[in-house]
Amino acid sequence: MAAVSSQALQNARLLSCPQASPLLSRPRSVEAQQQHSRKLSRVCVRATKAVVSAPAQEPAPLESKKTYLRLVQLTDDTFSLRDQSLERLKFEVEYGLKAGTTDNSYIIKGQSCTALIDVPDQTFTKGHVDALAQAISMESLKYLVLGHISPKRLQTLIAIGDAIPENALPLQVYCSNPAAVQLTSSLPEEYKAKVLSINVVKSGETLDLGNGHELQFILTPTPRWPDGMCTYDPSSQLLFTQKLFSAHICTDTDFDVGGWEVFGEHWRFFYECMLGPVSKQADAALRKLPIVAQFSPPSYAGKAGVDVIKADIQYVLSGLLSPLNLSIGASAVLAKTTTDSNKELVVSAMCPLHGPIVRSSVTELVREYRAWTQEKIKQIDDGLIAVIYASAYGNTAALAQAISRGISRAGLGVESLNTEDCGIEEVSALVRRSNAFVIGSPTLAGHMPTPIQNALGAILSDTTARTKPCGVFGSFGWSGEAVDEMEQKLKDAGFSFAFPAIRCKFKPTEATLQTCEESGTDIAQTVKRAKLKTKESVAQQYVLASSVEQAAGRVVGALCVLSARNGDAESAMLASWVSQASFLPPGLTVAVAKERAVESLVLPGASFVLNVLGQGKSSAISRQLLKPFKPGEPRFGALETKEASNGGKILTDAIAWLECTVQSRMEAGDHWLLYAVVENGELQDAKSLTAVHHRKTGSRY
Known part of the structure; x- marks a missing residue:
């Protein structure tokens, strides 16, 4: 000192x-x-x-x-x-x-x-x-x-x-x-x-x-x-x-x-x-x-x-x-x-x-605290996911917190329950009210702590819980038996998993927390898809787009790939809602859906790379970026890339790339609108025209 x-x-x-x-x-x-x-x-x-x-x-x-x-x-x-x-x-x-x-x-x-x-x-x-x-x-x-x-x-x-x-x-x-x-x-x-x-x-x-x-x-x-x-x-x-x-x-x-x-x-x-x-x-x-x-x-x-x-x-x-x-x-x-x-x-x-x-x-x-709280309570009507955990040193609680944020970003309600401060009845009641659940535990002396054992027992004995998607997670020091035990017991009882088990040794890293957020979003999307299978929802899918929606769909933007990195966490997404926003300094806007995995990597002050795709050169890249990914799975697969100075990935097949820093972001309904300043860039192909994404309706991508 x-x-x-x-x-x-x-x-x-x-x-x-x-x-x-x-x-x-x-x-x-x-x-x-x-x-x-x-x-x-x-x-x-x-x-x-x-x-x-x-x-x-x-x-x-x-x-x-x-x-x-x-x-x-x-x-x-x-x-x-x-x-x-x-x-x-x-x-x-x-x-x-x-x-x-x-x-x-x-x-x-x-x-x-x-x-x-x-x-x-x-x-x-x-x-x-x-x-x-x-x-x-x-x-x-x-x-x-x-x-x-x-x-x-x-x-x-x-x-x-x-x-x-x-x-x-x-x-x-x-x-x-x-x-x-x-x-x-x-x-x-x-x-x-x-x-x-x-x-x-x-x-x-x-x-x-x-x-x-x-x-x-x-x-x-x-x-x-x-x-x-x-x-x-x-x-x-x-x-x-x-x-x-x-x-x-x-x-x-x-x-x-x-x-x-x-x-x-x-x-x-x-x-x-x-x-x-x-x-x-x-x-x-x-x-x-x-x-x-x-x-x-x-x-x-x-x-x-x-x-x-x-x-x-x-x-x-x-x-x-x-x-x-x-x-x-x-x-x-x-x-x-x-x-x-x-x-x-x-x-x-x-x-x-x-x-x-x-x-x-x-x-x-x-006033805002009260408004945010009421908004979160209303989300429960769209679907509720229970996050049940115990934590010895705060690490499992940090994982639970990241999973909860991923669920919330996807627009569903989430209730977090610390089993050290509640009874079995409260766990059972929450699982019955929920559309899905995740359960997390540290490993103490090679086992789950007693509160989690009791909570898991209550879940296994509830026959209605077996129809609900689930997930398991946990942190450990030298071995992770608790996560394996929870996963195996739920599998043996016939439960279905929305994401692979998350195991964290010692303290969570950026990559671990990113995986947790993506896992939370995945289980939320699983619940959403289940809800869309109702007859009412299926009928709604075939309703023709309104005139306003069709008109909005005629607004087009450059087809790009946004790549961001934060420590050992990285992600990317296909972006078509991109536009230049300022001359001095050179700046642009990008709309990012709240449930996107990359959202947590493009907070104010963060850096990213925007790869501009060219006509006739975007199909393979689009197919790669549009396929479903497991939480934490690398986005670029076999695509050729090189690392930018800000940590993002540059696609060698892009016609141009820009290194950007997020200056601010504005909440825009179900998206965040980023305003970013361009710090560096290069035109890699002067002959090709920019690829654009044409839509028939403004109600979906």
Whole structure:
């Protein structure tokens, strides 16, 4: 670990005594808060993260990457420690935009004690504890509130406990029951007895820190985060949202400056990866959080008489106060006098575990979360696929997450179920409701863990489940018996498989996650094809295209092959919806269907190669690209290719090729519309004309 500079330590000491530090005067606007944060960032701790050994089942160590820590003042007595990395730290699908990440924790100074909300990943342990010890007196740290805990965060928790003087122990931990179970089963006995006092909380319970900080706890569990718990501080009106409203992005600002234009894609991507597969549980969590931004226009619904007059006054005040961009502390005081908060959670800012502190986009982000959730719930009507799993170190959960995203991309509903947190009855009920299912397991001591054995037994005993397509997957350290066991038992019982079994040794790579996404899409397409075999659907196939559809089909584009690579994952597709979009810089647009395997490789910032096909030279290439592929199967087969400088494949039989970088993408119904800038290219055949694709209808390719 690189040494912390003496100047950084001196400024951190000043933080614990605000009166002595001119940097910590309370900012009076959002812009002032950003300038204030940037001043603090100049004295931030810069360190190289410690190399931490993985658990015994997964011996590969984490790579060493440069990380940063920023200390941000939110109010007079509330601060955030933001551990930051400009690079992607993990291979989970949720980090797919490769925009870095932050791991945020929060400090609240009460009357005579200090509370810490959440702890970061083990990647940041050393620098985080050093900075915390300089920011506060460790003797004053009495409370630790855990909105989320995982095995990778336990090392930081232990290090914080070790840094507290013995006379100040034990540290009072407030968390949900699943978090308490994990702490009890994972931490050393002598550590628990000496260092921690675990308090299991229920929704609505409070913790009084003094100085008005009476923290309110709201349980918001989901299958991926059964321990989920949000914390609300009515004094500052800050809502600490754990994983909800997070984004994996690292910028030079601590708040959501730039709003939806800067962070919208990242908020949406995190939601799609982490909450889309558990839409019903996400909906339940959102219903517990009736969030309203400070100075929001009031609702007149159900009001009459004096209440209407109060709402009118509130409407005028909201219009006057909202443009002032007051500091969080000042706005909290004013909001209490101008807002009827009996049934609402009035929020000055949302403080998630990852990404920016959300202040200017509170209303918009909450609204979009609710809209996305309802959209996912509606997809269940078109078909539901169950993703059932257990995970020892998070690797099998990462595979389940990638499969779920592939299902969702194909437009079907998905419900994810962690067997460690549910009973057999819940597994049976989900499989009965589903049109298909996949089941995943780690291998522990050469076998499936007990929760998966029980879940598989329930599935095998359900005769109706045998008519449904299925799939199996799992991760392992030295051997993968669990995957083989699941596959064989299902085969022996007569189940049909929608994709080959997925086996992942140690941590998933880009290629493994790509295979999982394609497998999820494949099982979704299997369900869709089964639905199309109904008499009603068959009849609909023979309905003549409308005049509008026939007219739309006359819009033609160049016939091309798009090739993209990301690490060891690569894919390609035949593209005919291609058009030039700009001269300076030279740019083009490409439409990519959401269920395409290549979709996850052409996110903003990614590179690809566009091969332009020629008349009379496209038949063999088209036949190769249009045939069905198994998940992860190479797309080009025997076609002659060479590698481009950006990793994509150049077809030697193409008449031209272009190396492109995705600048942005827009959601366009069932497609994504990419805008990409051309970085390099070559005309390989000047004599041939471009091949075009003629269609009779605009309702299909």
